[in-house]
Amino acid sequence: MPTVTSWTDPLADTRSLVRFRTSTVRNPRRLRVFALVLGSITLAAMVVPAFLPGAAEYQSGYAFQFFIALPAIYTGFLLLAAMSSIASGGGRELVPHDEAVAWPVSPVVDHLGALLMAPLNIAWLLQAWTLLGATAYVVGPGPLFFAECLAVLWLLVATAVAQVLSWAMEAVRRGPHGVWVARGLGAVLAVAGAALVATGHVSAVLDRLPTVKLISVQAGLTQGLSWAWPIAVVVLLGALAAAVLLGIPPARLALSRPSHDQARLETGAYQARRNPGSDLVAMMRIDRSSVWRAVSLRRGVLFLALAPGLIALSGDLEWRMLTILPGLVASGAALLFGVNAWCLDGRGALWRDSLPADPSTTFAARTLVLLELLLVSSAITLLLAALRAGRPEPAELAALLCTWVVVSLQVVSLSMRWSVRKPFAVDLRSPRATPAPPLSMVGYSARLAVSTTFTGLLFSGLAQVGEWRASVLLAIPLAIFAVVRLLRVRHVWLEPVERSRVIATVAA
Amino acid sequence: MSESSRLDAAAASVTLAEGVGIPMVDVRALHVRFGTVDAVLGVDLQAHAGQATALLGRNGAGKSTTMRVLAGVIPPTGGVVRVAGHDVRTDLMAAKRSLGYCPDVGGLVPRATPWEHLQLSARLRRMAPGWETRGRDLLERFELGDVAHRITAGFSHGMGRRMSVVLAAFHEPEVLLLDEPFDGVDPLGVEATQEVIADARARGACVLVSTHLRDLAVEACTTAMVLRGGAQLAVLSAQELVGEDGARAYRHLLD
Numbered sequence: 001m002p003t004v005t006s007w008t009d010p011l012a013d014t015r016s017l018v019r020f021r022t023s024t025v026r027n028p029r030r031l032r033v034f035a036l037v038l039g040s041i042t043l044a045a046m047v048v049p050a051f052l053p054g055a056a057e058y059q060s061g062y063a064f065q066f067f068i069a070l071p072a073i074y075t076g077f078l079l080l081a082a083m084s085s086i087a088s089g090g091g092r093e094l095v096p097h098d099e100a101v102a103w104p105v106s107p108v109v110d111h112l113g114a115l116l117m118a119p120l121n122i123a124w125l126l127q128a129w130t131l132l133g134a135t136a137y138v139v140g141p142g143p144l145f146f147a148e149c150l151a152v153l154w155l156l157v158a159t160a161v162a163q164v165l166s167w168a169m170e171a172v173r174r175g176p177h178g179v180w181v182a183r184g185l186g187a188v189l190a191v192a193g194a195a196l197v198a199t200g201h202v203s204a205v206l207d208r209l210p211t212v213k214l215i216s217v218q219a220g221l222t223q224g225l226s227w228a229w230p231i232a233v234v235v236l237l238g239a240l241a242a243a244v245l246l247g248i249p250p251a252r253l254a255l256s257r258p259s260h261d262q263a264r265l266e267t268g269a270y271q272a273r274r275n276p277g278s279d280l281v282a283m284m285r286i287d288r289s290s291v292w293r294a295v296s297l298r299r300g301v302l303f304l305a306l307a308p309g310l311i312a313l314s315g316d317l318e319w320r321m322l323t324i325l326p327g328l329v330a331s332g333a334a335l336l337f338g339v340n341a342w343c344l345d346g347r348g349a350l351w352r353d354s355l356p357a358d359p360s361t362t363f364a365a366r367t368l369v370l371l372e373l374l375l376v377s378s379a380i381t382l383l384l385a386a387l388r389a390g391r392p393e394p395a396e397l398a399a400l401l402c403t404w405v406v407v408s409l410q411v412v413s414l415s416m417r418w419s420v421r422k423p424f425a426v427d428l429r430s431p432r433a434t435p436a437p438p439l440s441m442v443g444y445s446a447r448l449a450v451s452t453t454f455t456g457l458l459f460s461g462l463a464q465v466g467e468w469r470a471s472v473l474l475a476i477p478l479a480i481f482a483v484v485r486l487l488r489v490r491h492v493w494l495e496p497v498e499r500s501r502v503i504a505t506v507a508a
Numbered sequence: 509m510s511e512s513s514r515l516d517a518a519a520a521s522v523t524l525a526e527g528v529g530i531p532m533v534d535v536r537a538l539h540v541r542f543g544t545v546d547a548v549l550g551v552d553l554q555a556h557a558g559q560a561t562a563l564l565g566r567n568g569a570g571k572s573t574t575m576r577v578l579a580g581v582i583p584p585t586g587g588v589v590r591v592a593g594h595d596v597r598t599d600l601m602a603a604k605r606s607l608g609y610c611p612d613v614g615g616l617v618p619r620a621t622p623w624e625h626l627q628l629s630a631r632l633r634r635m636a637p638g639w640e641t642r643g644r645d646l647l648e649r650f651e652l653g654d655v656a657h658r659i660t661a662g663f664s665h666g667m668g669r670r671m672s673v674v675l676a677a678f679h680e681p682e683v684l685l686l687d688e689p690f691d692g693v694d695p696l697g698v699e700a701t702q703e704v705i706a707d708a709r710a711r712g713a714c715v716l717v718s719t720h721l722r723d724l725a726v727e728a729c730t731t732a733m734v735l736r737g738g739a740q741l742a743v744l745s746a747q748e749l750v751g752e753d754g755a756r757a758y759r760h761l762l763d
Binding site: 278283345347348350354496497504 | 576579580581582583600601602604605607609610611613614615616617618619620621623624625627628629630631632633656657658659660661662672675
């Protein structure tokens with residue numbers, strides 16, 4: 001059958017894949033609710049802070065602090081977007097690799113799909129809402145529309161630039177000696193960052209960030225609209241177009257090369273360990289292997305453990321502000337596989353379920369592996385962040401430790417509930433794989449963000465009370481509530497009909 | 509033991525088992541429903557020790573669902589299912605201990621090695637020390653010894669099928685359930701699988717093989733049950749499905 005091609009084909013193909021993706025949503029009404037919720041939060045982040053007391057008073061007070069921090073927040077968004085995209089091996093896939101093999105999906109379509117998928121990520125959303133909210137608070141209600149236009153354009157430019165960087169890094173990683181080159185680059189950047197912090201040059205670098213110019217244009221809007229604004233819009237639009245186009249060549253190069261990381265994990269020999277001493281140990285061992293031998297999970301966990309901690313380290317955060325970090329890290333780690341925890345077994349789920357094992361032990365093993373992953377990754381983040389935070393007050397330390405435990409339990413409880421209620425057949429083999437379809441990931445991200453941020457802020461407030469017992473008193477009922485909900489999920493899992501539904505779905 | 513002597517022993521076991529008359533697999537009026545879809549509608553099946561039974565039928569006939577019910581992975585909606593005398597509703601763990609199952613899809617944890625699969629199985633089945641020799645032997649027989657410590661995600665489809673058969677037969681179960689064990693497997697792998705089936709029959713195990721490959725089913729099994737639309741259509745001796753006449757008869761049943 002004859003086919004025709006034109007330069008607009010990638011756009012049409014991307015549109016078709018988006019339609020295919022949205023058509024496979026199990027509950028379209030939920031899709032509309034999610035879109036409404038996300039849109040409402042974004043709108044609220046763009047508008048509400050402008051009407052808060054102290055907004056636009058950026059010559060003093062909190063608005064001034066935000067004004068000073070804005071260039072770093074804008075640059076931080078770019079860095080986080082780039083790191084997130086690099087960690088996921090070139091950004092998320094619009095259609096999973098194993099499903100897309102049936103169609104001629106070009107690297108350009110893959111690139112455009114990854115750009116569309118970038119915002120469906122809790123780190124991206126939280127950073128974007130913070131950036132939009134901080135901008136609104138600094139400029140106030142007067143020039144809000146014009147300032148937020150620039151902020152939104154920056155979000156798009158930063159996302160596109162991050163995508164270029166991630167494709168370039170992936171092309172390097174998949175090239176000759178790529179893994180070592182990538183590690184070397186990572187080490188150089190880490191050493192450079194550490195040197196900046198150690199020598200006290202962080203502030204000097206922050207003052208010279210290119211985003212300072214953008215912030216000055218936004219701040220200038222409080223004096224009235226000038227030519228600077230349309231010029232900034234044109235520059236940002238040009239940068240956006242350029243970044244989208246610049247991403248194509250490295251995407252082509254990266255996708256034409258096999259993944260060394262994946263090949264190494266799949267062809268390497270793993271030393272046999274001693275026979276396990278109990279059923280629980282045997283199952284946890286297999287589950288842990290399933291996590292650490294998946295490229296996407298390994299990279300994701302390392303990224304989540306290190307990146308927020310390093311950023312907090314360079315930002316010199318106070319102890320009471322650290323309570324926001326465990327939720328961020330735990331949510332991100334859960335979004336790597338926890339929200340669809342049974343997919344770790346893949347098609348081996350049928351065989352595993354045919355073994356004479358107590359289903360409650362299977363549930364306990366999966367839950368404990370997820371919990372330990374969340375606790376360890378957020379502990380690394382907190383240790384890094386605490387390095388420059390000085391000596392904590394007992395109340396601050398108690399608040400942080402309570403947040404760490406409570407948030408981890410909350411995330412595990414939610415994740416296991418979703419895993420049982422809404423399982424998906426997912427192959428986590430690809431470095432770019434996600435445990436659920438994109439729209440479900442948005443829902444999970446939003447729910448986790450709201451839940452963990454609220455908890456973090458609650459304990460942040462208690463850190464200022466000056467009484468460490470207050471945090472413990474709040475933590476106990478919250479932890480019990482999370483455990484009770486987890487036990488309810490376990491009860492559902494123990495039902496043979498429900499369990500078989502989960503097993504049959506993930507093994508499909 | 510040679511191939512012919514194994515089959516002779518198996519035939520002897522069949523006679524013996526049929527004489528005893530206690531089926532190792534006893535399915536009566538099996539009904540499985542997924543939501544509004546009836547996957548299995550009233551299947552009856554009795555298979556005895558030392559006997560190999562083929563489950564044949566078109567896609568969607570209910571073969572794999574029946575196998576999954578027998579393996580204890582899917583609970584039956586209706587009917588009675590006993591495996592080695594254990595009711596899968598009331599005594600599921602005992603039923604699972606007595607069977608070995610090779611699922612129709614995958615059947616392997618993607619990021620675990622074959623040896624780790626064997627370790628898990630040995631642990632959960634409470635296998636006695638020394639199981640390692642049996643494990644190594646099976647891996648060698650299926651030409652998987654070289655990849656015993658590599659993760660199965662990198663396996664070809666045929667390697668995965670062979671490994672699934674190894675796992676099903678590893679603990680010498682009383683009931684061996686093989687769902688599409690020959691699918692995509694090379695001739696040497698097919699031969700090794702046939703040997704496993706013959707060995708199982710020879711030691712008095714009951715074997716159920718679900719497959720689309722009539723020739724191989726006839727070669728491996730003594731009896732064949734044909735399913736259509738989730739229901740049992742016919743029970744034949746394997747001899748009735750041999751050759752051109754058997755092919756015609758089978759096709760007639762499927763149409």
